Amino acid sequence: MSGxxxxxxxxxxxxxxxxxxxxxxxxYVGRYHEAxxxxxxxxxxxxxxxxxxxxxxxxxxxRQLKFGVQVTHRTLLVxxxxxxxxxxxxTDLML
Amino acid sequence: MxxxxxxxxxxxxxxxxxxxxxxxxxxxxxxxxxxxxxxQLVFVNSVCGCAAGSARxxxxxxxxxxxxxxxxxxxxxxxxLEATARARSYFADYQPSxxxxxLLKDGEVVYxxxxxxxxxxxxxxxxxxxxxxxxxxCAA
Numbered sequence: 233m234s235g236x237x238x239x240x241x242x243x244x245x246x247x248x249x250x251x252x253x254x255x256x257x258x259x260y261v262g263r264y265h266e267a268x269x270x271x272x273x274x275x276x277x278x279x280x281x282x283x284x285x286x287x288x289x290x291x292x293x294x295r296q297l298k299f300g301v302q303v304t305h306r307t308l309l310v311x312x313x314x315x316x317x318x319x320x321x322x323t324d325l326m327l
Numbered sequence: 328m329x330x331x332x333x334x335x336x337x338x339x340x341x342x343x344x345x346x347x348x349x350x351x352x353x354x355x356x357x358x359x360x361x362x363x364x365x366x367q368l369v370f371v372n373s374v375c376g377c378a379a380g381s382a383r384x385x386x387x388x389x390x391x392x393x394x395x396x397x398x399x400x401x402x403x404x405x406x407x408l409e410a411t412a413r414a415r416s417y418f419a420d421y422q423p424s425x426x427x428x429x430l431l432k433d434g435e436v437v438y439x440x441x442x443x444x445x446x447x448x449x450x451x452x453x454x455x456x457x458x459x460x461x462x463x464x465c466a467a
Contacts, residue, residue, distance in 0.1 A: 248447050301443060322443050
């Protein structure tokens with residue numbers, strides 16, 4: 233990130249499409265809205281379920297990068313206790 | 328539900344003022360994208376203030392280059408619903424997002440700029456990205 237705030241008055245990542253993993257092996261790609269004590273709220277979200285996915289995580293992310301975010305949820309809350317690791321901007325992925 | 332036309336008219340004019348042809352009906356879309364020849368750019372416009380607010384001037388800057396698509400069109404997502412859906416059918420492998428940009432060459436998508444690639448970037452960066460695509464695909 234360059235320090236540029238996309239949506240002035242909000243967090244730096246507000247309105248930016250990010251990647252987030254959870255403890256159950258799910259990977260989420262969605263537009264960051266906010267983080268609260270309840271969790272991370274995303275909009276227009278694609279979800280990869282570890283056990284059910286046809287593609288491994290890297291291949292799935294590459295597909296999101298090339299063809300766009302395959303939205304399955306308009307809004308989704310990733311519970312705080314389930315989230316793992318930092319929020320990564322989708323365009324910052326090194327695959 | 329579409330926004331009040333008075334709100335979006337300036338967003339349309341920002342592009343049509345550049346000479347970008349707006350496609351507002353399915354027939355208009357099919358007339359140009361159904362007869363592909365050479366390079367065609369489709370800008371999917373949006374009311375999103377931040378992303379489209381950078382993408383439109385980004386396109387304007389990019390089109391100042393002598394190397395650019397032969398034809399440049401726009402549809403307005405959320406406003407001209409049927410025309411937008413029809414335009415997207417010409418690049419159906421790509422997930423719908425707006426704003427976004429498709430560059431086609433002889434009817435094949437050769438480059439796509441998704442909304443996620445626009446978010447948080449200024450017009451200069453978007454123009455540079457588009458100009459790189461123009462150089463790769465639109466040079467004589």
